[in-house]
Amino acid sequence: MAVKKMDNEIYSEMILECYRNPKNFGTLSNPDISFKDYNPSCGDVIQIDLKINNNQICDACFSGSGCAISRVCADLILSHIKEKGINDIKDIKNSDVINMLGIELSPMRLKCALLPLKVLKFGVYNYLGENIKEDIYG
Numbered sequence: 001m002a003v004k005k006m007d008n009e010i011y012s013e014m015i016l017e018c019y020r021n022p023k024n025f026g027t028l029s030n031p032d033i034s035f036k037d038y039n040p041s042c043g044d045v046i047q048i049d050l051k052i053n054n055n056q057i058c059d060a061c062f063s064g065s066g067c068a069i070s071r072v073c074a075d076l077i078l079s080h081i082k083e084k085g086i087n088d089i090k091d092i093k094n095s096d097v098i099n100m101l102g103i104e105l106s107p108m109r110l111k112c113a114l115l116p117l118k119v120l121k122f123g124v125y126n127y128l129g130e131n132i133k134e135d136i137y138g
Contacts, residue, residue, distance in 0.1 A: 035123030
């Protein structure tokens with residue numbers, strides 16, 4: 001049991017560090033994709049900007065305000081997708097985001113964690129002229 005507590009403490013410290021010093025925070029000039037949404041449950045607002053070149057994500061930033069979980073997940077997701085193909089975004093699952101974060105979440109915090117994925121997917125699907133066929137929170 002002590003190991004699990006230590007793991008949670010390590011993850012908590014990593015989350016706080018990422019929250020304080022996100023690698024992908026900011027906005028892009030003339031992004032190819034820009035999408036913004038909010039989580040009415042806790043007031044998080046996340047905007048994601050992407051630059052696309054030859055159907056590949058060459059730059060990605062997020063902005064907005066929110067809790068540590070939503071901002072850290074945005075940062076982790078954007079680090080994960082840089083230099084990937086635009087269609088690869090469709091394959092990212094909710095469980096992938098939770099695994100990146102590395103901690104268990106309550107149902108309320110799950111919506112915080114998945115907001116950046118929702119914003120990313122809606123932006124990409126709009127860019128591709130397609131309708132999203134999945135329930136991000138489901």
